[in-house]
Structure formats: C-alpha cells, structure tokens
Amino acid sequence: MALLEVRDLSVRFVRRHEPTVSAVDGISFDVHPGSTVGLVGESGCGKSVTSLAIMGLLPQRGTEVSGSAKLAGSELLRLSRREFDRRRGKEIGMVFQDPLTSLNPVVPIGVQISEVIERHRGLSRRDAKREAARLLDRVGIPDPTRRLGEYSHQLSGGMRQRALIAMALACEPRLLIADEPTTALDVTIQAQILSLLRELVAETDTALIMITHDLGVVAGMCDEVNVLYAGRIVERAQRHELFSRPRHPYTAGLMASVPRLDSPRGQRLAPIDGSVADNIPWERGCAFSPRCGNALAVCGQRAPELETTDAGEQLRCHNPVDATETVERADD
Amino acid sequence: MTEPGSTTTSSGAYAAEVGEPVADSLVEIDDLRVHFPIKRGIVLDRTVGHVYAVDGVSLRIGRGETYGLVGESGCGKSTLGKAVLRLEKPSGGSVRFDGTDMSRMSGEPLRRMRRRMQMVFQDTLSSLDPRQSVESLLVEGMRAHGLDRGAERTERELRELLSAVGLPASALRKYPHEFSGGQRQRIGIARALAVRPDLVVADEPVSALDVSVQAQVLNLLEDLQEEFGLTYLVIAHDLAVVRHVARRIGVMYLGGLVEESDSDSLYERPLHPYTKALLSAVPVPEPEVEDRRERILLSGDLPSPAAPPTGCRFHTRCPWRQPTRCDTERPEPRDLGGGHRVACHYAEEIRDGLITPNPAEGSSSAGIS
Structure with missing residues (x-):
C-alpha cells in the first residue's frame, strides 16, 4: 500500500474583487516507502502549493482545499490545526528552498532541533540535545557539539540546509518533502546535499517527495516523475521512460x-x-x-x-x- | 561562436584558433586585483583586513568572441566583470580595452569609453526603473552619449532595436512591470545595445528565468552577436549555460583563475581538480548518465575570501592534495598545450593518473562516490 495517497487535490485561492485562482487542479499521485517521487514544473505550476496543502501550511483564509491526501490511510486534509501540529514534523518532515528564512535567526540551531525532539518524542532536554548532536553529525556537519550553540547566520548555506535536514529527520518521519532543497546552493554543495538525501532514502526507507524545476536533479534522484503544468499533471512516468521518450x-x-x-x-x-x-x-x-x-x-x-x-x-x-x-x- | 548549423568544430580547426594567443584581443586583463577593505571603528576608520575578491587574474577576450566565466558564489566572477567595465576600481594590475588602459582613466574620456561597453544584469525587475517607459529606458543611454539625433531617426532606431530583440514596437509605451521575466530581459539587452557597444558583459543573464524561457534568451544573445558583431563576457554559475554560449571558458575559485581553455576541451579533459569536481557535480537530465557517472564530492565549504588559504587556494578542499607545495606555493596558470591553462602544481600527474584522489575523510562526505 502506498504511504501517501493524494487524490484529486485542488487548491483555489479566492480573493475579493479578483478572479479565483486555481493553483492546483485535481492532482492525484502515490508515494511508496523508500521511493522518491518528483514534482517538476516551472514557476506557477502548482508544485509548491501541492506540498503546502499536504502539510497543512496554507493560510486558512482565502484558500479552498478539496480532495484527499491520506498518510498511511489517515486523512490529512480534514485535520484540525491542533491535530496537524501534532503530526507535522513527526510523521512528515520538510526541507525548504531557503534555509535562512526557514531557520529562526535568534535561536541557536541546537535549540531549534532539540525542540522538535522534546515535543514529538518526549525526550528530556539533555537527551534531546545529545540526539540533536547525533543528527548534525549524521547529516555531515563537522564538530556538531559546538555547532549546536551557533546561530543560523554563523553557518554557511550548505550547512544551514544540512541543519534543516537534520531537523526534518529528528523524528524519523516516514515522509520527507523537499521543496527545491538545492536551488539556492552552489553546484558542489548541491551535489553534497543530493547525495545525503539519496543515502537517507536508501537507508531508512523514508519516502521522499522531491519538488524541483531542475531536470538534472530529477534525472538523478526520482523514481517516478510527475510533470506539472498550470496546476495539473500532464505526464507521469518512471524516470528512465520519461527521459528517454x-x-x-x-x-x-x-x-x-x-x-x-x-x-x-x-x-x-x-x-x-x-x-x-x-x-x-x-x-x-x-x-x-x-x-x-x-x-x-x-x-x-x-x-x-x-x-x-x-x-x-x-x-x-x-x-x-x-x-x-x-x-x-x-x-x- | 559557431554559426548555427556547424554543430561540432573539428579539432584541427580548433587547435589553429586557440593554439596561438588571440591576435586581436578587445580586452586584456593583466594581474588584475580588486581588494575591498574591511573597516572597523566608530570615529576612526581602521582598515583591519581585505576581502580578496579578485586576486591576480590575467586573461584575454578576443574581438567577436564569447568568453565565459564560471565559478560558485563568492569566487569573484561578478567583481571581475565590474572591473572590466571599470565599475570597480582595480587595486592592482590593469584592464586594457581596445589597447587603452582603463584603470588609469577618469572623467570625460572614461565616460566616453563606457559607450563601447555595456552590461546585462541578472535581476530584470531591479535593473529596470519601474517608472520609466521602455522608450525612455532605451533613449536615456543614447542621449547621454549623443546618439539621439532627431526624433524621427531615434524613433526608427528604437523600432529596429526592439524588433532585433523580438519585441513589438508597441512595447515602447509600456512599463517594465507589464512584461514577463523573459521579455524584461529582452528590454535589458535592448538597452545595452542602444548605444552600439563593442563589448557586452552579461552577468547571470538567464539564471532568474524559467527553463523554457532561458533558451529563448540564449538564442537571442547568439543571434545578436552575429548581427552586431559583439564581444561577450558571459558570467554564470551554470556550467551548462556557459558551455553552450562560450567559445573560451575561465573557471574561477576564490579570486583566482584556476583553469582556462576552449569550452570543448574544458568539458572533455578538465585538468584542474576544482573543475573536475564542478563538472561532476552538475546534474545532467539523463538518468543513464546520472546513474553511472562518477561524482567527486568536495568536502566542506568555500573558505572566506577575507582569509584565503595559503598556497593553492583550493588545497583545503582538494581530493588530490599533495603533502608538498600545495599549501605553501600558489600555482600560476601554466599552458599545458593548445591554450589550455591550468593553475595546479600537479596537473600533469593528475591527468596521467599518477596521483589518485585521497580517500574520503572526516564525517563530511569527501572523495569520490
């Protein structure tokens, strides 16, 4: 059975005095454990809105979400805000494009990571801190214990993205959503991050949704690829088939x-x-x-x-x- | 730039073209240095150090050719581009444009010289004044350089210019926000061409555009080069883009040029360890290639250009680092034949397979996977 089943997902932005915008228009796809599914398209195709809808991160006012998204059989789209808060981060991890705006600039990264662990896994503060250091080490940040006390501005772009991945992994989520995780990074750093993500999927059986505009990233990462255009899937195929014909x-x-x-x-x-x-x-x-x-x-x-x-x-x-x-x- | 139609260039023709130094270069850069002082103090501005943005770069750009400059953020490629236009004053070395040393020019002669060199920017929204119509944007430069001779003639020239970049004449009365990103970049290009320059420096001309639109702008740049006989300096982080447009490519790392060659030989036989790593990191939209290719993962991040490593600047991340020379002696670019210049002490040994990369070290992923 699929870990995530998205059926007929639609997102409409309704504004007064302006025409309704249909950002996502009836999208269905499945994600299986240990596999990577790509959502590909250019700006405005609805790929990011799809992921935000699955994670319950769209603003409630002015958005109409319909359809269904089931994680291991349980519906996500009808969850109340509190229920979502309990599951987001625990069962679904996310990595965004811009690590600088995704990290809190006035809180040390160690606190940001152990906060997730304390909250969702109920570990004591001390254990959570030790776990945070282990995670930073896992994602390849050298000298993790010292890095725990540092702020996001003290880290380089690649290291921030690693910290964000560490945070997303803190609760060993079954589903990881990466929205343009390497777009803001240099190519040599991008190669580091992509190989880290590949490793994670292979080792932990995590399911990964990879959202990107870069066909090269798709060719190297995804098992199945969904090509989006103007809010709809226009083509879906296994990556070898998609790229060869x-x-x-x-x-x-x-x-x-x-x-x-x-x-x-x-x-x-x-x-x-x-x-x-x-x-x-x-x-x-x-x-x-x-x-x-x-x-x-x-x-x-x-x-x-x-x-x-x-x-x-x-x-x-x-x-x-x-x-x-x-x-x-x-x-x- | 090859003409459309001649898809590959025979290697014989290439060697003849690139083997000797470019006879007729439009831009000659020699040992160029641009250092930015780091200041501290409230009352007294003490200079406590320098950011070595560009540190000893020499290169030539031939008339009518496209020179591509690649490197990752912070390598100094944009600063170099600005120094060529004399938008940054060099701290040392020289930039000669058409035989004239720009670094010593100022005032009116410099202003007049600037007509011959123009720039195309990355961010089309912030590089076009939102309150100026397209007409006013295009005429401004012409007027400043006295090219605006009579309303009728200017009007005709503007129409020709717009049609050259693929915009309708009705665009003249419109404002930048009324266009899409790709169209705005066309306006930016038209503005650069309005004063009939010889050299166009394009800094990341397509990286803000959607993939399907990038190709339109790249093709346009190619067509315009042929039509107006332009010389391009294209600065980009995307190796595939640079390889597509440029005949000659320079690779920069931390303020220095580490490798320079014609683009085919750079791609087929990269000699510098950094270029090898860079090329192996670029994703290729082809699953078969992605699955079997050898990736050279560099450990760590770019060191700070304010405190560059001693010796070879790349030695802190280099998988081929050797115990001697690398950390003490800065390699100068050497010609290894056919105009392929490399700044690496051990380039020949690496090329001939006499030195193998060091095994992965530490917790970060280094070495070859």
Whole structure:
C-alpha cells in the first residue's frame, strides 16, 4: 500500500474583487516507502502549493482545499490545526528552498532541533540535545557539539540546509518533502546535499517527495516523475521512460530547451514559444496549447484527460509526441 | 561562436584558433586585483583586513568572441566583470580595452569609453526603473552619449532595436512591470545595445528565468552577436549555460583563475581538480548518465575570501592534495598545450593518473562516490 495517497487535490485561492485562482487542479499521485517521487514544473505550476496543502501550511483564509491526501490511510486534509501540529514534523518532515528564512535567526540551531525532539518524542532536554548532536553529525556537519550553540547566520548555506535536514529527520518521519532543497546552493554543495538525501532514502526507507524545476536533479534522484503544468499533471512516468521518450510536448520541449553539459557545443537550443502568461484556462482547452508545437484544433476546445498509455505511463494530451521518436534537439 | 548549423568544430580547426594567443584581443586583463577593505571603528576608520575578491587574474577576450566565466558564489566572477567595465576600481594590475588602459582613466574620456561597453544584469525587475517607459529606458543611454539625433531617426532606431530583440514596437509605451521575466530581459539587452557597444558583459543573464524561457534568451544573445558583431563576457554559475554560449571558458575559485581553455576541451579533459569536481557535480537530465557517472564530492565549504588559504587556494578542499607545495606555493596558470591553462602544481600527474584522489575523510562526505 502506498504511504501517501493524494487524490484529486485542488487548491483555489479566492480573493475579493479578483478572479479565483486555481493553483492546483485535481492532482492525484502515490508515494511508496523508500521511493522518491518528483514534482517538476516551472514557476506557477502548482508544485509548491501541492506540498503546502499536504502539510497543512496554507493560510486558512482565502484558500479552498478539496480532495484527499491520506498518510498511511489517515486523512490529512480534514485535520484540525491542533491535530496537524501534532503530526507535522513527526510523521512528515520538510526541507525548504531557503534555509535562512526557514531557520529562526535568534535561536541557536541546537535549540531549534532539540525542540522538535522534546515535543514529538518526549525526550528530556539533555537527551534531546545529545540526539540533536547525533543528527548534525549524521547529516555531515563537522564538530556538531559546538555547532549546536551557533546561530543560523554563523553557518554557511550548505550547512544551514544540512541543519534543516537534520531537523526534518529528528523524528524519523516516514515522509520527507523537499521543496527545491538545492536551488539556492552552489553546484558542489548541491551535489553534497543530493547525495545525503539519496543515502537517507536508501537507508531508512523514508519516502521522499522531491519538488524541483531542475531536470538534472530529477534525472538523478526520482523514481517516478510527475510533470506539472498550470496546476495539473500532464505526464507521469518512471524516470528512465520519461527521459528517454517524453510523450507530452511540454516535457519534450523542456528537455530540448535546457543547455546540457554533455551535448555538442554550438547546437541551437529549441525553446518553447511564449511564456506561462499565454496559457488558456483548462476549462476552455489544454492550458499549454497556445505554446504547443503539436497543437490541433481540438486542443483549444476541449481539455484532454489524464490517460494511461500502452506503455503504462500517464499522459494528458490529444496529440502526444510520437513514442518511437527519441528526444530530438533542433539544429537548424 | 559557431554559426548555427556547424554543430561540432573539428579539432584541427580548433587547435589553429586557440593554439596561438588571440591576435586581436578587445580586452586584456593583466594581474588584475580588486581588494575591498574591511573597516572597523566608530570615529576612526581602521582598515583591519581585505576581502580578496579578485586576486591576480590575467586573461584575454578576443574581438567577436564569447568568453565565459564560471565559478560558485563568492569566487569573484561578478567583481571581475565590474572591473572590466571599470565599475570597480582595480587595486592592482590593469584592464586594457581596445589597447587603452582603463584603470588609469577618469572623467570625460572614461565616460566616453563606457559607450563601447555595456552590461546585462541578472535581476530584470531591479535593473529596470519601474517608472520609466521602455522608450525612455532605451533613449536615456543614447542621449547621454549623443546618439539621439532627431526624433524621427531615434524613433526608427528604437523600432529596429526592439524588433532585433523580438519585441513589438508597441512595447515602447509600456512599463517594465507589464512584461514577463523573459521579455524584461529582452528590454535589458535592448538597452545595452542602444548605444552600439563593442563589448557586452552579461552577468547571470538567464539564471532568474524559467527553463523554457532561458533558451529563448540564449538564442537571442547568439543571434545578436552575429548581427552586431559583439564581444561577450558571459558570467554564470551554470556550467551548462556557459558551455553552450562560450567559445573560451575561465573557471574561477576564490579570486583566482584556476583553469582556462576552449569550452570543448574544458568539458572533455578538465585538468584542474576544482573543475573536475564542478563538472561532476552538475546534474545532467539523463538518468543513464546520472546513474553511472562518477561524482567527486568536495568536502566542506568555500573558505572566506577575507582569509584565503595559503598556497593553492583550493588545497583545503582538494581530493588530490599533495603533502608538498600545495599549501605553501600558489600555482600560476601554466599552458599545458593548445591554450589550455591550468593553475595546479600537479596537473600533469593528475591527468596521467599518477596521483589518485585521497580517500574520503572526516564525517563530511569527501572523495569520490
């Protein structure tokens, strides 16, 4: 059974005097223990809002959340705020993009970590502190006992992110959600953090939801990948299948537009036309159709459904990229 | 930059181009140093130390070529870019632009020189004045340099400029907030080109943009180079972006240039341990490559540029560190053939496999996994 089952999750932001914004529009996916599921897409595709909804961190005013998200069979979305506080951090750990704003600047990091341990695991202050030092050591921070007394500004970016991961791991959560965990970091530090996350998933059977815009990170980390566009999943596949033959024109377009380290130099990139501002609402048709090179007349009239292909992938497209084609990079 | 269509360059042609020093360089940087004083004290400003942002960099940028400068945050790449434009005054060394030493220029001659060099910034929202219309943004520079000759002519030039960067003429009356990130970067590029410069320094031109839009802007930069015969200095942390646009690449670490080469040879045969680590850390969107590639994980973080390590600046994190020379003697860039310069005492031994990386040490993940 899946550890996390998300079914038909929708998040709408309702504001007075302004049209309602549908940030997440009927998303379903499963996460199994010991596996990594990727949510990929560009800014505004709803990937972060999805994770915030699962963690119950969206503001209550002005947001309408519907659908279901079950963690080990128990519904998360109908929890009261107090119940959520009891489970968040204990069963679900989170790592955010910007470790500087996620850490409290006026509290030593040791206190921030042991606070979680005291609260959720009921350890004494002394034991919690010892446990915090063990966690810092676990995530590769040298001299952990001294670091416990330091403040976030005294740590480097990579070390802050490690501290945040230590905090997320404090209660050995079964589910870890990492929202762009390495976007703010330099590549050599990013490599350190990604290898740490990979190790954790392999060793502790934790389930990981990896939210990112970086296809390279996805290729190295995720087992299953969900590609999001304008609040809906447009393609879902195992990573090897997704990268070797992307079926949705958006996925294929993304792959062709990224400059790659291992492609011959001088090749021209094949960008996707326009920007997300050109989208049409899903009610009218496929949101991607105005930017799509494969668009047919039907695309602007009726939105495609997410359907299972012969290869067992999920695809939301009227006119997908030919499955026999491999990724072609335009060279004009 | 290769023309679109010629996908790969034969190695023979390359050696001929890069083998000799660039005959016609537009920018010549020699032993450039930019040090920022660290001051302390309330009444008396005592200088208690320096941040060695750029510390002894020499390089050449050929006319019409694209030079890519890569490195991680704090390596001094942006400061170097600003020093080239003389937006930072060098503490030592020289920057020659088209044969003229910029570091000694000031006042009106410097101002006039600046027309020939322009900058494109990373953050399109903060680098465009929100209260200026696109027209006023573009005309401002032209006016300052006396290129604004008659309303009709200027109007025509602006239209041509906008169409060159792929914006409709109606954009002239609009304001920066009315555009998307990619379009704003096009405005930033148009502003740089309005004064018809020779050199454009682009500092992280696409890193704030969505992936699908990045490609549009990179292609645009390529087209404009061909159309206007521009020379680019592209500064970026993303190796893949730099490799895509630049013919020659310099890798910086803690204020110094550690390796410089044409981009194909840098990618195929990185010689400096830092470049090796950097290249192995860049994620590639290809699961097969990701699964089997060898990663060189560096231990620890970047040391402070205010107190750089003695000897080779990279020796504190280098997996190939040797007991002698590395911590005492700072290596100078040496040409190992074909214009491939490396600042490492043991580059040949590492290349020939005579030295192997040290095993992982300590609790942090170091070494090769």
